[in-house]
Amino acid sequence: MDSVQSKLDEITAALEAARAMPMSASCVVNRGELLGLVGELRALLPGEITQARTVLEDKDSVLADGRREAARIIAQAREERLRMLSEQEVYVQAQTEADRLTWEATANAQALRAEVDDYVDGKLANFEIILTKTLKSVERGRAKLAGRNELAEIVDRRDEAALPG
Numbered sequence: 550m551d552s553v554q555s556k557l558d559e560i561t562a563a564l565e566a567a568r569a570m571p572m573s574a575s576c577v578v579n580r581g582e583l584l585g586l587v588g589e590l591r592a593l594l595p596g597e598i599t600q601a602r603t604v605l606e607d608k609d610s611v612l613a614d615g616r617r618e619a620a621r622i623i624a625q626a627r628e629e630r631l632r633m634l635s636e637q638e639v640y641v642q643a644q645t646e647a648d649r650l651t652w653e654a655t656a657n658a659q660a661l662r663a664e665v666d667d668y669v670d671g672k673l674a675n676f677e678i679i680l681t682k683t684l685k686s687v688e689r690g691r692a693k694l695a696g697r698n699e700l701a702e703i704v705d706r707r708d709e710a711a712l713p714g
Contacts, residue, residue: 553597556590 563583567576 551589551593553590553593556586556593560586560590 560583563578563586564576567578569576
């Protein structure tokens with residue numbers, strides 16, 4: 550299949566092969582041959598021009614498709630960025646809430662521990678008072694027993710002394 554480029558190459562070859570005119574830049578060419586080549590070139594040009602227009606139209610279409618795709622990708626990237634920022638914001642809020650709850654739970658645990666310690670200390674103090682009273686009662690009871698034993702010994706000694714012997 551002949552192309553515009555090959556026809557131009559043939560015309561160039563015919564001109565280069567043409568006989569030069571002495572002392573001139575002109576040459577003698579075969580008019581019929583050269584006109585035939587130019588005619589073939591003209592016949593090829595409309596097809597080449599149509600093909601060039603198709604390529605240009607395709608170029609515009611391809612560029613438009615590319616621009617649409619680029620706009621879609623940019624919009625998608627913006628949405629993804631917003632989603633990620635939103636997720637990050639949610640994460641930061643969740644972390645802040647978790648820190649607050651941890652602090653609050655720690656404070657509540659410390660307050661509860663102090664309250665329990667106070668309660669246990671109060672119960673132990675009451676138990677100590679009861680034990681102290683019980684211990685004093687035991688001591689008094691033992692003292693009474695010891696006093697009775699001494700009194701009994703004194704009475705026994707007196708009774709022994711009173712007996713004739």
